[in-house]
Amino acid sequence: MNRIVRYAKKNHLLFVVCTLGPVLALFAFIRVIPIIRTAYYSFTNYSLLIPKPAFVGVGNYITMLRDASLHAAFVNTVLITLACVFITLSLALLFSVLLRRIEKSSTVYEMIFFIPVITPWVPATVIWRWLFDPTFGIINQVLGLLRLPTQSWLQQPDQVIYAIVIISIWKTLGYYMIIYSVGLRNIPLEFYEAATVDGAGHGRQFRHITMPLLKPIVLFSMIMASIQFFNTFTVAYVISSEAQGSPSYECKVLVWEIYRNGFGYYKMGYASAEAMVLLVFILIVIFIQFRLLRYETEY
Amino acid sequence: MKQSTRMKVKAVPILISVLLVVGSLVILMPFVWILFTSLKTGEEILRVPPSILPRIFTLQNYVAVLTIQQFPRFILNSFVISTLSMVSVLLTSILGGYAFAKFRFPLKNVLFVIILSTAIVPFEVYMVSVFITVSKLKLFNNYFGIVFPILIMSFGMFFIRQYSYSIPNQLLDAARIDGGSELWILLRIVIPLCTTPLMALGIFSFSEAWAFFIWPLIIVNTKGMYTIELGLMQFHKRFFMDHGPIAAGAVVSILPMLIVFLLLRRRFVQGVTLSGMKM
Numbered sequence: 242m243n244r245i246v247r248y249a250k251k252n253h254l255l256f257v258v259c260t261l262g263p264v265l266a267l268f269a270f271i272r273v274i275p276i277i278r279t280a281y282y283s284f285t286n287y288s289l290l291i292p293k294p295a296f297v298g299v300g301n302y303i304t305m306l307r308d309a310s311l312h313a314a315f316v317n318t319v320l321i322t323l324a325c326v327f328i329t330l331s332l333a334l335l336f337s338v339l340l341r342r343i344e345k346s347s348t349v350y351e352m353i354f355f356i357p358v359i360t361p362w363v364p365a366t367v368i369w370r371w372l373f374d375p376t377f378g379i380i381n382q383v384l385g386l387l388r389l390p391t392q393s394w395l396q397q398p399d400q401v402i403y404a405i406v407i408i409s410i411w412k413t414l415g416y417y418m419i420i421y422s423v424g425l426r427n428i429p430l431e432f433y434e435a436a437t438v439d440g441a442g443h444g445r446q447f448r449h450i451t452m453p454l455l456k457p458i459v460l461f462s463m464i465m466a467s468i469q470f471f472n473t474f475t476v477a478y479v480i481s482s483e484a485q486g487s488p489s490y491e492c493k494v495l496v497w498e499i500y501r502n503g504f505g506y507y508k509m510g511y512a513s514a515e516a517m518v519l520l521v522f523i524l525i526v527i528f529i530q531f532r533l534l535r536y537e538t539e540y
Numbered sequence: 541m542k543q544s545t546r547m548k549v550k551a552v553p554i555l556i557s558v559l560l561v562v563g564s565l566v567i568l569m570p571f572v573w574i575l576f577t578s579l580k581t582g583e584e585i586l587r588v589p590p591s592i593l594p595r596i597f598t599l600q601n602y603v604a605v606l607t608i609q610q611f612p613r614f615i616l617n618s619f620v621i622s623t624l625s626m627v628s629v630l631l632t633s634i635l636g637g638y639a640f641a642k643f644r645f646p647l648k649n650v651l652f653v654i655i656l657s658t659a660i661v662p663f664e665v666y667m668v669s670v671f672i673t674v675s676k677l678k679l680f681n682n683y684f685g686i687v688f689p690i691l692i693m694s695f696g697m698f699f700i701r702q703y704s705y706s707i708p709n710q711l712l713d714a715a716r717i718d719g720g721s722e723l724w725i726l727l728r729i730v731i732p733l734c735t736t737p738l739m740a741l742g743i744f745s746f747s748e749a750w751a752f753f754i755w756p757l758i759i760v761n762t763k764g765m766y767t768i769e770l771g772l773m774q775f776h777k778r779f780f781m782d783h784g785p786i787a788a789g790a791v792v793s794i795l796p797m798l799i800v801f802l803l804l805r806r807r808f809v810q811g812v813t814l815s816g817m818k819m
Binding site for chain 2: 252256257261263267271272279336342355356361367370371377378468478479496499504513517520523
């Protein structure tokens with residue numbers, strides 16, 4: 242007994258319990274328990290409309306296999322994620338490499354590219370909705386000036402997804418650009434100087450110095466971006482909403498299906514099962530990319 | 541030494557500048573356009589072909605948004621929610637982060653791994669479950685209900701923990717020998733030494749809460765409790781043919797974040813990028 246008291250005193254356990262205790266309780270209540278309960282709900286037909294939810298086993302998961310709306314959402318989400326991750330990260334890499342070259346005014350550009358990042362998704366989408374307007378929008382004006390074919394954009398069901406991808410790239414580019422810039426700044430200039438002395442051109446320097454040393458950051462960005470775009474919701478929701486009396490077409494995405502089933506039809510159990518699918522896919526993506534990271538950094 | 545001296549061709553730096561300028565223009569174009577649209581009269585907005593600069597500058601759209609449409613109330617709501625979230629995140633992060641960094645206690649590593657692993661689970665995954673909790677607590681249309689899921693941030697605790705490690709143990713022990721209580725040490729030594737990360741974290745959590753959309757969309761259904769994001773969304777949905785006030789509303793909802801960003805640019809970028817780096 243005495244030993245325990247002494248151990249507690251030596252490590253200031255009373256203080257730790259008083260400070261960390263409430264924090265951990267909050268964590269359990271807001272994060273850990275809801276996550277576990279979501280997994281549990283996914284095996285029930287929980288609904289706000291049913292007084293007593295019943296255990297349905299893998300019923301929800303079987304229903305999902307036949308849910309055409311979910312399949313469409315899944316395909317769209319994967320396409321958006323692939324397109325956005327690939328294009329955003331490539332552009333971010335391009336611009337951060339360019340910024341590394343000009344040095345002196347790079348902060349100004351970093352700042353400009355960062356403004357969309359701090360703009361919330363709703364105003365960003367509201368603005369872009371207008372830019373895409375076939376008559377009043379500026380995008381078709383520019384396309385016209387460049388003698389390119391104008392598009393009907395949001396009035397064409399299968400073009401909504403392009404709009405979502407364009408907005409998402411615009412919105413997130415600055416974030417990944419800054420992450421890459423930090424990574425590039427950590428590569429010593431001596432490496433490049435040595436390479437120049439040895440007669441390596443810019444292309445070879447990029448391939449043999451920049452890329453290998455930047456690889457951990459590239460892979461990290463891929464994980465972050467995949468999670469982010471897999472959760473696409475606000476942009477799809479706002480862009481698909483009826484506005485100004487113009488017809489609007491939906492681009493179904495995974496989170497929207499969760500939202501619709503959970504809060505539109507109050508099928509909480511089914512929505513939880515969809516949420517578990519979302520989680521599993523995110524975990525798979527992270528797992529794959531961590532494996533790549535471990536493999537690639539061994540050199 | 542300078543990069544430019546290594547360039548054999550003079551055209552390359554020009555090409556770089558052109559690319560960056562074009563990129564910047566594309567990035568900025570929507571903002572410029574919405575700003576000028578918000579200053580146009582109703583009929584000028586609908587003119588074909590559209591012009592960028594307004595012929596007549598007018599503030600009538602802002603007047604409409606700020607008087608008729610309850611926007612001041614939405615701004616207030618967003619401000620209250622973001623502030624509550626920020627205060628709570630800062631408090632829980634410093635308490636948890638410091639305890640995890642500087643004390644020994646049973647199950648420490650297990651608890652920390654649990655907290656860290658919840659950081660990769662997006663809110664969208666467990667929002668249904670949080671909704672059920674909040675509905676049982678009857679917190680609909682209530683500040684506490686809106687702020688409920690963003691009272692804590694796994695990353696915040698991790699971030700402060702990393703920073704607290706750098707505080708020398710000798711400093712803390714010296715304070716203890718001088719008779720300082722643990723609380724005194726936390727308030728007088730640890731928190732002042734952590735102001736830099738706390739500021740970055742504060743700005744980050746405030747801006748996250750400001751932009752939070754899906755949760756208010758789910759649990760708020762009275763207009764008086766709308767956040768600015770929700771207000772703009774509903775406004776965008778219902779206002780027929782009157783584009784001017786919507787443009788003004790969009791500008792108003794971007795402006796607070798933009799001002800904070802321009803004033804505290806370095807801390808802002810630090811907070812937002814570190815959030816990713818230290819996931």
